[in-house]
Amino acid sequence: MAILITENAEEGSRTAARLVARAIRNRPTLRLGLAAGHTPTGLYRELVRLYRSEKLDCSDVRFFSLDEWMGLPSDSPNSFRSFFHHHLLDHLNVDPDHIHLLSGQPGPDAAASCAAYERLIRDLGGIDLQLLGIGRNGHLGFNEPGSSLHSRTRFSLLSQQTRRANARFFPKGQVPEWAMTVGIDTILEARFLMLLAFGKEKAAAVAKAVEGPLTASIPASAIQLHPAVIVVLDKPAAARLTNAAYYRREASHLETLLPDWLRQGPP
Ligand code: F6R
Numbered sequence: 051m052a053i054l055i056t057e058n059a060e061e062g063s064r065t066a067a068r069l070v071a072r073a074i075r076n077r078p079t080l081r082l083g084l085a086a087g088h089t090p091t092g093l094y095r096e097l098v099r100l101y102r103s104e105k106l107d108c109s110d111v112r113f114f115s116l117d118e119w120m121g122l123p124s125d126s127p128n129s130f131r132s133f134f135h136h137h138l139l140d141h142l143n144v145d146p147d148h149i150h151l152l153s154g155q156p157g158p159d160a161a162a163s164c165a166a167y168e169r170l171i172r173d174l175g176g177i178d179l180q181l182l183g184i185g186r187n188g189h190l191g192f193n194e195p196g197s198s199l200h201s202r203t204r205f206s207l208l209s210q211q212t213r214r215a216n217a218r219f220f221p222k223g224q225v226p227e228w229a230m231t232v233g234i235d236t237i238l239e240a241r242f243l244m245l246l247a248f249g250k251e252k253a254a255a256v257a258k259a260v261e262g263p264l265t266a267s268i269p270a271s272a273i274q275l276h277p278a279v280i281v282v283l284d285k286p287a288a289a290r291l292t293n294a295a296y297y298r299r300e301a302s303h304l305e306t307l308l309p310d311w312l313r314q315g316p317p
């Protein structure tokens with residue numbers, strides 16, 4: 051696992067966006083898994099800037115989502131679908147047929163639509179690069195504490211902590227009770243994971259995920275099982291790591307920690 055401790059969230063977002071842009075250049079048909087939430091907004095902003103200033107061609111990239119609130123109307127401004135369009139997809143040269151987002155629609159077909167999403171990811175060749183945030187309670191996607199480390203795409207009951215943390219995004223704080231989420235096993239099948247965390251309120255969860263025991267109580271600790279992960283932090287989010295000095299030394303050789311296809315230059 052490569053742990054990159056950056057000066058601040060802005061630098062972390064810029065560094066992460068450069069890596070994503072490099073992944074797109076090296077592999078123009080990149081299958082990119084997107085996370086929603088506050089954390090990746092700087093990365094998406096920077097990616098849009100690179101698209102405009104460096105003509106980053108995204109026409110062959112496929113986009114997948116990690117999760118979605120359940121039961122919101124499809125045109126709801128609070129949906130992750132709207133979030134992805136607003137922050138990223140509407141600003142790049144994306145082929146609309148290459149956008150694959152979880153529906154979050156409840157009802158008798160919900161389980162079938164989760165299974166269909168898994169099939170779609172598989173049939174399109176799997177996710178190459180999965181972007182991730184982390185909840186203050188250690189959730190990954192909307193896999194809340196207690197989720198099986200072998201979970202697949204399904205609907206998940208949200209913890210009160212998660213609902214409270216997201217109340218500011220909903221009118222009258224009415225956060226849905228349920229979400230659809232890609233499972234932990236599904237996440238671990240991606241070829242490369244990039245987890246971002248900024249701010250001191252993430253420090254405890256980050257330390258547990260990176261240095262604590264592998265446990266379903268901290269779903270993000272599952273990244274320890276993956277052979278190709280980069281964790282991009284700002285200083286406050288890294289504040290509770292005990293091995294920070296080692297991570298800094300290791301990160302000075304970042305290129306050696308990346309999979310071949312993500313290294314500088316053509317694959
Ligand atoms: C969002 C997601 C969540 C968030 C996490 C952190 O797609 O999967 O796991 O990454 O809740 O949210 P923010 O970034 O708003 O702190």
